[in-house]
Structures are given as C-alpha cells and as structure tokens.
Amino acid sequence: MARFLVRRVLSIIPTMLVIITLSFFLIRLAPGGPFAREREIPPEILENILKSYNMDKPLFGQYLDYLGNVLTGDFGPSYRYRNRMVSDFITQGLPVSLSLGGIALVNAVFLGVLVGIVSALRQNKWQDYSAMSIAVVGISVPAFVIGPILQLVFALKLGWLPLGQWIGDKGIAAIVLPAATLSFYYFAVIARLSRASILEVLRSDYIRTARAKGLKESVVIAKHVLKGALLPVVTYLGPAFSGIIVGSVVVETIFAVPGVGRPFVQAAINRDYTLIMGEVIVYSVVLILANLVVDIVYGFLDPRISYK
C-alpha cells in the first residue's frame, strides 16, 4: 500500500509537467497577446511591456521561470485585467467552486445511492419505474436547460429561492439551485449504477448465505449488500468529481456564482491566455488529487485489490 501510494503520488509529477509545458508553449504560440492592440506601440513602451510580462528573455529561460513561478503558485499577470494577477482570481474563486462542487457531489452520491437502493429493492414496481424515469431525464437533459427552468420556477415564479449569486450576498439558500442543477446528472448516473450493482449483488451466493444464516433482511441489506454494491459507485466518484468541476463552469455562468468557472469562460472568450492556463493547471491539480483520493478509498473498501 505504501509503495503504491508513493508511486501514485510520484506519477503526478510527469503529468503536471506535461500540463505545464503544454500550457506554457500554447500561450506563446497563441496569436495575440497583452500587447496586441490596433494602434502600433512605440518600441520603448513595447520593451517595458515585454519586461513586465517577463517576455524579454529567451524562450527556454522564460519556460524555466514560468515553471518555477507555477510551483510557487504564481501564474503571472492577467493579459486582460490590468493589475490583477491570475492567482487573485484563483484564490478568490476556488473556495467557492470547490464548495459548490463538493455539495453537489455529496448530494448526488447520497440521493443517488438512496434512490438506487429503493428502486433495486422494489424492482419492477412503480417506485422503480418512476425513479428510473427521473434518472433517464437527468441523463438526457443538459444542465443549461435544467438551470434556467429551475430559475424560472423557483426564483421568478414562486420566489422561494434567490435567482443566483452566492452565500456572501444571498445567504445559504443561494446554494440550493446551483447545487441541484450541477448534481442532477450525476445523481441520475449514480442512481442507475447503484441500482444495477445492488441487483447483481442480491443474486450472489454470499447474500444467499447471509439469508440462510437467518439474518434479518435489514441487516443483510445494510451490512452485506451495500458493502459490495457500492464499489462501482466509488469507482465512479473520480469521473463524477471531474465532471462536476468542469460542469460548474456552466452552472456558475447561469447562476452568477463567483467561482473560478466564470472567469475561465470569460478568459476563453477574451483570449486571456495566462488566465486560461493558470485555471487549467489549477483544475488539473484538483482533478488529479481527487482521483488519487478515490484510488486510496477504493483500496480500503475492496480487499480483493492489492496495490503493488
């Protein structure tokens, strides 16, 4: 286990190196830049601009500098927003995005597993059919359709919940709509996943043994079925988390949530390359760490897997 952990953590390094290298050279290759303006810039001023963006050195030197700066959390200045560093956007937005994503993930897992259990235990009854119909809707309707409809119904027509923004301005109720929008798809996938795997486990020999021992049905479900059936759900947590983090870009745009997603989209439209790359690096770190955690949890849950 320890060796696996070390290897797994060490494998992050080449991945991050690839991402940072790719990011850096993409910035430099991309057309336009901080000084691409309609008016021609006098050479002295251009020199100063280049200096302030650390672009007056040879390319490889710049690359090493960028690498060093990224390691210390400095992603350079934004190309479009004057006097704002990329890291400002990230330190301000990341806590919001992570809490939105975390709430959505917990919500999706909790409700998804619950619905999955109910529909598996009531297979082919109305509970099963209605739950699975909702799940297919959840898989088929994109978040940017669900979001505005929820806004229309719960914020504009009924007035129960705020239309958008985040806790600082609107209080805790502001979480509900964005988190619901973000988690709906993953709730649906997890519900289908857990239903299918519970049905499979219910047919297995060790459940028959448990029942033959005379255990109460509730104990069989809680202790034996769930433990085996939740493994696929744990495997899905990695992709689900990365999907939620990326999906929050849309949800943040719809609900005006001040996370990292909105500046990211704006940066992509404005071609604010340093901001784009900084955000991609931060997103990648978050996703890689999330996958690492999932792998470790999986190792603890499934004794059949021995990490080498």
Added chain:
Amino acid sequence: MPAQKKPLDAVNEFNQYLKPVSLWTDAWRRLRRNRMALVSLWVVLAYIAVSLAAPLLARVGILYDYTEQVIDHVNLPPSFRPAGQLAIERFEDRAAQLEAAIGGRGAELSSGQDDYLEGYESLEGEVEGMEGEDFSFDFAYDATELGEVEGAEDADLLSIESGSNFSFSYGGTESADIDSDPLAAELDRARTSIARLESELAMNEVHARVYLLGTDDLGRDMFSRVLMGGRISIMIGIVGALTAVAIGIVVGAIAGYVGGWLDNFLMRFVDIMYSLPYLLVVIIIMSMVGNQGRGSIVILFVAIALVSWLTISRVVRGQIISLKNSEFVEAARSMGAGPARIIFRHLLPNTLGIIVVWTTLSMPAFIMNESFLSFLGLGVSAPDASWGTLVSEGVRGMTLRPWQLVGPAIAMTIFLFCMNFLGDGLRDALDPQSKNRG
C-alpha cells in the same frame, strides 16, 4: 463437371431447419423485444432523416430560410395562424393599451409588451435608415438641456415645459411631430404600423407564414432554426463519435496486438491525456483558434474528437489482448495471415458489439458537450445555430418569450433521451453479460 454444391441446411433431430443464429440476429431479436429501445430507434432515425432533408425542404419552400430576418415578425409566439395577422393583433393590443393609459383609466402597460415593441422599433429604424427612403429618428431630451440641442431650430417646438421629457422627429416629410407625451407618439406609431401591415397583408406573401414554434428576436422562424440546429448538433454527434472510434480502434488495436514497449508508451500517453480535463482542453483549442465563422464547426469536430478517443482505445486494447492468443487467431496466423488481416478480419469483428454500444452512448455525450460549448459562446457561431446556441439564446428572454427556450430544449431533450434509451437497449442486446450498467 461437379454440380454446384448447395450448402446443406442444418437439421435437428426433429427434422426442423436450424438457421445458425449469429450475434447480430440474436441481438436484433433481443432489441426488438425492448419496446422503449425500438421506439427510440425509430425516433432517432426520424430525427436523422429530417435533418438530412432540412436543406432540401428549405429549397422547396416548405421550410422557411433559417437565417431570414423578418422585422415585422419579431418575437411572435407559436401559432397555427398566419404571422401577418398575429403582428397586426399585437399592435392592436398595444394600441388599445396605450389608449387606455392615455385616457387615464389607470391601465398599466405590461413590460412584456414593451420589450418586444422596443426591439421591433429599433430594428425598424435601423432598416429604414439604411434604405434611405424614409429617414427618421427620434430624440428624447430632458427639456432643461434644450439650449444645446443641435438642429432644434429646424423643428417646430411647441409647448415645452421645463423638466418634462419630450420627443420630436424630423425627416424628409418635413412634418415635425412634437408631442410632450411619449405614449401618444407610440400610439401613433402603432396605428401607422397597423395601417401599413394591413395594406401589405394581401400583397406580401411573407405575412402568410405560419410559425409553428414562433420566431426569435430577429424575426427568424424558430421551427426551421430548431431543425437546422439539430442538423449541426446531430452531425457533430455522429462525426465526433465516428472519428473518436476510428482513432480509438487504431490506437487500441496496435497497443493490444503489438504489446511490449509500444503498448506501454501508448497507454502511458492515454493515462496522461486522461488526467487532462478534457472539456477544458477543447475550450483552450476553441479560444486559441477564435471565431472562424463556418470553419469553427470543423475545428469543433476536430477538437472534440481529438480528446475523446481515450476510453474506446482502452476498451479495444483490453478486448484484443484477451483474444489475441485464442485458437482462431492461431489458426489464422498458421495459415499465413498478416497482422493487419488478423486485426481487422478476426479480432475487431469480435469486439464490434462493444464498439457499437460505446458509439451509441457517446453520441449524446458529444451532442451535450457541443451544446455546452455553444452555450458558453465557444462553439458554433452565427448565422449557424446548434441546439446549444438556440437554448442559450432562449435562456436570455425566457421570462417574456418562453417558446424560444422551450422549442429547442424539448427537441434536444427528446433526441438525447432516445439516444440514451437506444444505447441501453443495444448494450442489453449485444452484451447481455455486461456488469455494472450505469
């Protein structure tokens, strides 16, 4: 001369013919039993057929041009009645409202009405200005700043009270229309529009159009926009999935069949690509190439396909590894078949079931991702539309003009719904032992 040998049909002990049941006939039999999947299959085929036929329908005139802007028909709701009639009624409603408001009966103007008329009038002004025939524009100044109004001497200024708003217009007709009441001016305009529309009604066949799904804020037919948008979305789904499958099969087959260092190298590469957030990579690519007009659709295809072959390449590799030492491959090799023939003739057909299922299930994902990008403004650009751009346009005015959101959203959802059902059905039919169905 030996007679042509007729293949003997297999017969069982009861003298019944036994047709060999292949995987595909077996799968088709299973699929047909799944009613939802079958219905979905027909719906999907209908969508594809309509999308293919859409440009043809537009040329014949059944479908209105999805880029044509009719300013008289801006923001009309869905209806089975001719558009000219609806536009006149809208102005009549507005005129009645204005009369009531001017008459001091306390009737309130609804903001919804205000909104579309504003859009309408600004467009009308623009277009008429460009034609140069009836050049007119309106000013609205605060009367306290009147002294500085240029050209004010040209107009007949009647009674202007300090601090009140007024508007005047002057133009080729020389008839300066001064009114301290903007409502009366608007009423006047509404009546002129009614008169104009009524005179045009018989002559201009545009007014006989029927907008089944209403129109958008530029007076374009939503129905043809939804069809053409679906065409682009479905095309991205199909082309994206097929490209990704092609790349994935080649990489997976080579890695699995050759093995060794090549396998190691390719799979490490796939691992690294996996840890890149894939949609973010597409966003970077889209932002780097910028807005290329029609070309951005092609770039979108390439960008989405380039980063989504990873899963299928792993699946194919796993299948190939498990099959490559089996007896039928040994037999083929002993008869002198080369690696290409073994891979394409013997190995891949055995993994086709999984590939078909994956392709079907990834198509809705591609369509969703394309819409996601278009929604953010990074995908398909005007005048083309995809379901994503239509939904994002619809979201903007959803409180006043819900049909602009509902039409494309429902069209898209039905298609995604059916694709998902069809994919599930295919998986049950082709791969009955598959575990952990998501």
